[in-house]
Amino acid sequence: MNLRVPGPTPLPPEVLQAEAKPMINHRSKDFAQIQNRVVARLKESFQTANDLLLLTGSGTGAMEAAVVNTLSPGDRVLAVSIGNFGDRFADIAATFGAEVVRLTFGPGEHADPDAVRTALAQDPTLTAVLVTHNETSTGVTNPLEDIAGVVREFDKLLIVDGISSVGSIEIKTDAWGLDVVVSGSQKGWMAPPGLSMITMSERAWAAYRQAQMPRFYWDVGKAKKSLERGETPWTPAVSVVYALDAGLELLSQEGFANVYARHARLAAMTRQGIKDLGLKLVAQEERYASNTVTAVWAPEGIEERAIRSTLRQEFDIELAGGQGELTGKIFRIGHLGYVSEADLQAVLDALRVVLPRVGFSGAGAAGARG
Amino acid sequence: MNLRVPGPTPLPPEVLQAEAKPMINHRSKDFAQIQNRVVARLKESFQTANDLLLLTGSGTGAMEAAVVNTLSPGDRVLAVSIGNFGDRFADIAATFGAEVVRLTFGPGEHADPDAVRTALAQDPTLTAVLVTHNETSTGVTNPLEDIAGVVREFDKLLIVDGISSVGSIEIKTDAWGLDVVVSGSQKGWMAPPGLSMITMSERAWAAYRQAQMPRFYWDVGKAKKSLERGETPWTPAVSVVYALDAGLELLSQEGFANVYARHARLAAMTRQGIKDLGLKLVAQEERYASNTVTAVWAPEGIEERAIRSTLRQEFDIELAGGQGELTGKIFRIGHLGYVSEADLQAVLDALRVVLPRVGFSGAGAAGARG
Numbered sequence: 001m002n003l004r005v006p007g008p009t010p011l012p013p014e015v016l017q018a019e020a021k022p023m024i025n026h027r028s029k030d031f032a033q034i035q036n037r038v039v040a041r042l043k044e045s046f047q048t049a050n051d052l053l054l055l056t057g058s059g060t061g062a063m064e065a066a067v068v069n070t071l072s073p074g075d076r077v078l079a080v081s082i083g084n085f086g087d088r089f090a091d092i093a094a095t096f097g098a099e100v101v102r103l104t105f106g107p108g109e110h111a112d113p114d115a116v117r118t119a120l121a122q123d124p125t126l127t128a129v130l131v132t133h134n135e136t137s138t139g140v141t142n143p144l145e146d147i148a149g150v151v152r153e154f155d156k157l158l159i160v161d162g163i164s165s166v167g168s169i170e171i172k173t174d175a176w177g178l179d180v181v182v183s184g185s186q187k188g189w190m191a192p193p194g195l196s197m198i199t200m201s202e203r204a205w206a207a208y209r210q211a212q213m214p215r216f217y218w219d220v221g222k223a224k225k226s227l228e229r230g231e232t233p234w235t236p237a238v239s240v241v242y243a244l245d246a247g248l249e250l251l252s253q254e255g256f257a258n259v260y261a262r263h264a265r266l267a268a269m270t271r272q273g274i275k276d277l278g279l280k281l282v283a284q285e286e287r288y289a290s291n292t293v294t295a296v297w298a299p300e301g302i303e304e305r306a307i308r309s310t311l312r313q314e315f316d317i318e319l320a321g322g323q324g325e326l327t328g329k330i331f332r333i334g335h336l337g338y339v340s341e342a343d344l345q346a347v348l349d350a351l352r353v354v355l356p357r358v359g360f361s362g363a364g365a366a367g368a369r370g
Numbered sequence: 371m372n373l374r375v376p377g378p379t380p381l382p383p384e385v386l387q388a389e390a391k392p393m394i395n396h397r398s399k400d401f402a403q404i405q406n407r408v409v410a411r412l413k414e415s416f417q418t419a420n421d422l423l424l425l426t427g428s429g430t431g432a433m434e435a436a437v438v439n440t441l442s443p444g445d446r447v448l449a450v451s452i453g454n455f456g457d458r459f460a461d462i463a464a465t466f467g468a469e470v471v472r473l474t475f476g477p478g479e480h481a482d483p484d485a486v487r488t489a490l491a492q493d494p495t496l497t498a499v500l501v502t503h504n505e506t507s508t509g510v511t512n513p514l515e516d517i518a519g520v521v522r523e524f525d526k527l528l529i530v531d532g533i534s535s536v537g538s539i540e541i542k543t544d545a546w547g548l549d550v551v552v553s554g555s556q557k558g559w560m561a562p563p564g565l566s567m568i569t570m571s572e573r574a575w576a577a578y579r580q581a582q583m584p585r586f587y588w589d590v591g592k593a594k595k596s597l598e599r600g601e602t603p604w605t606p607a608v609s610v611v612y613a614l615d616a617g618l619e620l621l622s623q624e625g626f627a628n629v630y631a632r633h634a635r636l637a638a639m640t641r642q643g644i645k646d647l648g649l650k651l652v653a654q655e656e657r658y659a660s661n662t663v664t665a666v667w668a669p670e671g672i673e674e675r676a677i678r679s680t681l682r683q684e685f686d687i688e689l690a691g692g693q694g695e696l697t698g699k700i701f702r703i704g705h706l707g708y709v710s711e712a713d714l715q716a717v718l719d720a721l722r723v724v725l726p727r728v729g730f731s732g733a734g735a736a737g738a739r740g
Contacts, residue, residue, distance in 0.1 A: 001392065008393040008608055019609055020390040022371065023378040023562060025688045056564060057427045057587065058604035064587045096584045186605055192393060194426060194564040194607030214466045214584065217427065217434045234428035235556055237564030237607055238378055239389055318395045 002346055005320040006136045006164055006293035007186040008193050009337035011243070015190055018246035019239045026238055032230020034245050039227070041248040042197055045256055046166055046181060048173035050199045053223040056237045059163040059184030062196035064092050065218035066159050066180045070204055071128060072212035073097025078119055078156075079130045080111045080147070084137035084323040089130045089161055096213045101126065107326060108138055108281075108295075110288040113146040120154040128157035128207075133181075134165035137323045139295030139332060140283045141169060148176040157207050163187055163196075167251065168263045168292045168336045179204040185240055188263070188292060188336045190247030194240035200224075247337075260291075266335045266344055267291040273348035274333075277355060278362025282330055292336035295322075297329065299360040304331045306358045307351070315350040372716055375690040376506045376534055376663035377556040378563050379707035381613070385560055388616035389609045396608055402600020404615050409597070411618040412567055415626055416536055416551060418543035420569045423593040426607045429533040429554030432566030434462050435588035436529050436550045440574055441498060442582035443467025448489055448526075449500045450481045450517070454507035454693040459500045459531055466583045471496065477696060478508055478651075478665075480658040483516040490524040498527035498577075503551075504535035507693045509665030509702060510653045511539060518546040527577050533557055533566075537621065538633045538662045538706045549574040555610055558633070558662060558706045560617030564610035570594075617707075630661075636705045636714055637661040643718035644703075647725060648732025652700055662706035665692075667699065669730040674701045676728045677721070685720040 003010045011019075024030050035054065043052050055062055067089075071077065077098045079090030082105045094100045103119050105111055111131065120126060129151045134141045144160065151158040159180040162171055166181065168188030173181050179201040186193035200208065200220055208221060222233040251259055271281060271289055274296050282295035298304035304321060308331055311317040322330040335344055355362070373380045381389075394400050405424065413422050425432055437459075441447065447468045449460030452475045464470045473489050475481055481501065490496055499521050504511045514530065521528040529550040532541055536551065538558030543551050549571040556563035570578065570590055578591060592603040621629055641651060641659055644666050652665035668674035674691060678701055681687040692700040705714055725732070 001394070003393055003395065005395050005397075007605060008396060011393055016390040016392070020386040022386070023373055023381055023556075024371065025373060025375050025690070026378060026563070027375075027690070028688065057431065058606070060604040061427065061431075061587045092586045095586045184605070186393075186608075192607065192609040193396070193605040194610055216462045216465045217431045234430040235377060235554070235563040236428070237562065237610060238556075239562040239609065239613070240564055240607060243609070318398065320395070320397075 002317045002343055004334050004343065004347055005318060006332060006334035006336065007184070009186060009190065009334065011192065012190055012250055012338045014250060015243045015246045018242040019192065021242050023238055026235055027231055031238070034241060035230055038241060038245050038248060041252060046171065046173045046199055047175065048199050050173060050201045051224055052197055052199045053220050053227060054232065054236065054241070055196045055198060055218065055223065056194065056234065057196055058193060059182065059196050060088065061218065062182035062184065062198050063089055063161055065198055065220060066182050067093050068096055068213040068215040068218055069220045070157060070159065070180060070207040070211050071096070071098050072210065074099060075127050076101060076123070076125045077128045077130060078103055078126045080116060081105070082109055082111050082132065082138060082140055082142065083107065083135040085135055085161060086132045087324070089132065093130060108140060108284040110140050110285065111142045111147060113143060113150050116147055117150045120150065120156065126156060128159060130159050133160055133162045133171060134169060134290050134292055136164040136293055137326065138282050139290040139293045140288050141165065141290045143288070144171065145176050148178060152177045157203060164292050164336065168259065170260045173199055185244050189244055190250055190337045191244040192240055194237040195244055263291040263336060266339060266341065267294065269341065270294045270333055270335055270344050277351055292334070294333045294335065295330050296333070298331060299362060302358055302360050304328060307331060307354060310354045310358065311350055317347055317350055372687045372713055374704045374713065374717055375688055376702060376704035376706065377554070379556060379560065379704065379709070381562060382560055382620060382708045384620060385613045385616045388612040389562065391612050393608055396605055397601055404611060405600055408611060408615050408618060411622060416541065416543045416569055417545065418569050420543060420571045421594055422567055422569045423590050423597060424602065424606065424611070425566045425568060425588065425593065426564065426604065427566055428563060429552065429566050430458065431588065432552035432554065432568050433459055433531055435568050435590060436552050437463050438466055438583040438585040438588055439590045440527060440529065440550060440577040440581050441466070441468050442580065444469060445497050446471060446493065446495045447498045447500060448473060448496045450486060451475070452479055452481050452502065452508060452510055452512065453477065453505040455505055455531060456502045457694070459502065463500060478510060478654040480510050480655065481512045481517060483513060483520050486517055487520045490520065490526065496526060498529060500529050503530055503532040503541060504539060504660050504662055506534040506663055507696060508652050509660040509663045510658050511535065511660045513658070514541065515546050518548060522547045527573060534662050534706065538629065540630045543569055555614050559614055560620055560707045561614040562610055564607040565614055633661040633706060636709060636711065637664065639711065640664045640703055640705055640714050647718070647721055662704070664703045664705065665700050666703065668701060669732060672728055672730050674698060677701060677724060680724045680728065681720055687717055687720055
């Protein structure tokens with residue numbers, strides 16, 4: 001199957017083989033050696049000297065960890081959202097008792113750093129900012145460096161959902177002053193889902209020491225103490241650690257600069273192909289369109305499910321649908337991790353055949369061109 | 371390696387192969403089919419018609435889920451503890467604001483149902499009871515049916531940590547009236563760590579609707595709603611689901627009654643072997659000794675780490691040490707999941723050689739017998 005959803009991603013043979021390695025004691029030198037290597041490589045890709053902790057759980061778990069380790073009930077938090085995952089971050093903070101001020105942008109929009117500045121200037125009681133780097137639901141990448149610059153002007157805690165960006169789109173955790181960054185193993189890391197990661201700056205640890213939200217499983221203080229012995233506080237997803245280790249080995253061999261360039265190249269190719277088919281990107285400005293996932297409006301009057309089910313049944317291509325309010329209105333093409341030109345050319349070629357059959361006669365579809 | 375820790379357990383070839391299957395979309399009919407099959411088989415082994423939800427996380431995450439989905443801050447909870455994991459359950463409840471009344475038994479003791487009755491009779495403000503079925507840290511299995519009977523007399527909510535029991539030691543969730551039961555994939559299920567499961571009775575759902583502890587990632591209401599579509603609310607550990615599916619297939623082929631009998635037989639063999647070596651079980655009464663893990667006191671004056679490191683280096687056998695206050699005082703032999711007589715005979719034979727070398731000349735060690 002040409003699995004083109006924005007995670008889980010297809011896995012290279014080396015990673016599949018690594019998953020099938022025998023179990024070991026998670027409280028052993030062998031495990032410590034693997035975890036230490038994984039953490040060192042992740043820190044390299046996050047471009048950080050901050051603590052980085054592996055957590056067993058989905059990316060949403062790491063988002064919850066980011067919140068409960070740094071905030072207290074009643075804290076006023078600016079939640080910058082450009083889609084479903086930004087909304088989720090806000091919901092998590094509200095669930096645990098933060099007073100969430102929402103700064104929301106419409107579908108396909110990026111977060112405007114000036115709007116963040118205005119929000120922070122208007123309300124000096126805000127203590128932290130939650131922001132999504134790459135919004136998987138709309139295929140938009142926020143100008144994180146600029147947003148971070150604004151947050152640094154006001155000296156607030158900056159908590160970043162980098163789940164579908166880090167490892168595929170460059171992020172400079174330390175240079176940009178990102179206090180907390182989370183990601184998930186099933187995105188650009190060429191690994192299956194089950195693990196997530198979180199970085200903590202000195203400012204984040206200072207917040208941790210004051211934070212009053214209840215935390216146990218996600219307690220990064222416990223994780224840091226365990227990591228000093230090469231361990232984890234709770235039994236980790238060992239086979240996923242094996243896989244992440246193998247994925248990071250492949251990414252290291254390719255070189256992260258090359259990995260980012262590959263993602264940029266494949267994303268540009270996908271966007272051009274989509275436009276050539278007469279379809280419209282959800283991203284309103286192409287310079288903010290994501291290098292890991294392309295979201296596409298279903299043509300007027302066309303059922304997007306019909307497009308996806310035909311691609312699945314006849315071409316063995318699996319795309320993702322829309323989420324939240326975009327359900328039924330868009331489809332999404334994942335191009336992150338273990339992905340090549342051929343994988344995306346196959347999607348574009350299949351769309352060229354399928355679109356006329358579901359009733360779309362826009363420019364570039366087979367009917368129009370033939 | 372003869373991995374004889376109480377999880378992670380060795381994995382059968384069929385399970386290792388299942389882990390290496392290609393990724394699929396977790397929001398697809400293919401995934402739904404697998405998850406539905408896994409849930410159906412798990413319900414059979416939990417002997418329950420209650421809802422059973424798969425969670426991506428360690429067993430400790432499922433313990434946290436059990437607490438935050440059913441309790442409110444200020445709730446008075448009886449935490450019955452016979453060791454490290456019972457203490458952990460109490461700590462989780464306290465962290466999230468429950469008023470925890472601890473009923474604690476010493477190392478190697480089982481929880482006395484009469485003591486539970488006395489505690490519940492003395493304090494009618496208690497609303498729930500937390501109890502460990504099988505205490506992995508001491509190798510003791512509580513008389514859960516009797517304890518449950520007492521809790522039912524008082525009509526309290528009964529929340530059970532069955533992490534290292536269910537699937538290996540019979541548990542009758544519905545017949546015994548267990549409201550919430552949790553387990554973890556890396557125990558008897560012949561699967562790697564990364565997934566946990568939780569069952570919810572009608573009484574547990576009633577508690578859920580009143581419970582005020584903050585919950586987001588672990589929200590079983592969200593999980594139930596997703597499961598109705600064959601999905602999970604957050605990206606699940608897909609490869610671990612594959613593995614759990616394969617492990618359950620093997621357990622089903624063997625038949626759960628046979629699986630329980632095998633665990634009972636291997637545990638009895640292990641205990642007899644340990645006693646023949648002149649060593650002492652941590653379990654104070656053998657009828658409460660665990661069928662999944664045997665905890666053994668290190669002989670007087672002998673460093674338990676020396677025993678384990680020699681077994682590891684010279685015999686490729688990995689045992690577990692003690693936890694909490696038992697660190698350095700005991701070692702533990704896991705015998706759950708994919709395990710046979712030969713695996714345990716190898717441990718006993720190696721101990722017979724190693725014990726005299728580390729200075730123990732008790733009955734049954736090679737020096738004493740030779």
